[in-house]
Amino acid sequence: MRFMILVKATADSEAGKLPSTELMTAMGKFNEELVNAGVLLAGEGLHPSAKGARIRFDGASRAVIDGPFAATSELVAGFWLIQVSSKQEAIEWMKRCPNPFDTPSEIEIRQVYEMSDFGEAMTPELADQEAALRARL
Numbered sequence: 001m002r003f004m005i006l007v008k009a010t011a012d013s014e015a016g017k018l019p020s021t022e023l024m025t026a027m028g029k030f031n032e033e034l035v036n037a038g039v040l041l042a043g044e045g046l047h048p049s050a051k052g053a054r055i056r057f058d059g060a061s062r063a064v065i066d067g068p069f070a071a072t073s074e075l076v077a078g079f080w081l082i083q084v085s086s087k088q089e090a091i092e093w094m095k096r097c098p099n100p101f102d103t104p105s106e107i108e109i110r111q112v113y114e115m116s117d118f119g120e121a122m123t124p125e126l127a128d129q130e131a132a133l134r135a136r137l
Contacts, residue, residue: 002041002083002112003090007100009075014048014068019101026098034082039093043080073106087111 019027034040046052049067056063069075078100084090090109099105115122115130122130 001085001087001090002081002114003087004110004112005043005080005082005090005094006076006108006110007045007078008106008108009049009072009077010101010103010105011072012101012103013077014050014072014075016048016050023098023100023102027100030097033096034080034093039082039084041081041083043078045078046076049075081112 031040031043034043049069052067052069054065054067054069056065082090082093084093087109094107094109097107100107115127
């Protein structure tokens with residue numbers, strides 16, 4: 001099972017405050033544990049939303065909205081993509097994570113859909129197309 005681990009933004013992360021050397025060192029050690037255990041697929045920090053954009057869809061219409069975005073608690077400051085055997089294992093790994101910020105913070109854990117989760121909507125043709133795309137990655 002794959003899980004996307006979302007590090008929720010804070011006022012400091014949205015202000016562009018960078019982590020301390022101590023926090024970078026602690027996160028580096030945690031990431032090394034994930035790699036050594038063979039569970040880390042990807043992981044990065046994100047620039048503040050002021051440097052980002054959103055695209056709003058309405059039928060065929062597209063509207064681009066430049067950041068920054070309100071509701072800091074709903075924004076993402078970073079992520080990990082891990083592969084483990086269960087949600088409980090993902091939770092146990094993330095409980096070992098250093099606090100991502102110098103202030104109270106939150107990490108959200110979300111399971112990634114697998115092709116088999118889509119049932120009959122995933123036709124053999126769509127499955128073949130998806131497999132071909134993944135092979136090209």
